[in-house]
Amino acid sequence: MEALKCVAAMDFIKDWKTWRETLKEGIQQARKLGVSDAVIQSMAAKVGDFLSQKVCPATKEEELLKQLWDVGTPDERKVLATLIFKLVQ
Secondary structure, three states: HHHHOOEEEEHHHHHHHHHHHHHHHHHHHHHHHHOHHHHHHHHHHHHHHHHHHHHHHHHHHHHHHHHHHHOOOOOHHHHHHHHHHHHOO
C-alpha cells in the first residue's frame, strides 16, 4: 500500500545521466532567455516540492535530500535547489 503513495525515482527519471543533462540544458536555455537565477530557483523549489511528495527515495542520498527538503524553510529549499543546479553544471 505504501508503494502506491509515490513512484520510484527510476519510474520518473529513467536515466540519471540524461536527466542531469536535460536539467543543465534547461537552466542554460532559461538564462539565455533572460530568466533570472532567482526565478529559476523558485521554479526549482516547486519541482522539489513535487519530487519530495511524489517520488520515493531510492538511495540513502535521496532519502537525506528528502528529509532536508521536508524540514527546510522556503529559503533553505532554494539553497538546496541551487546546490543541485551546481552539481549538474
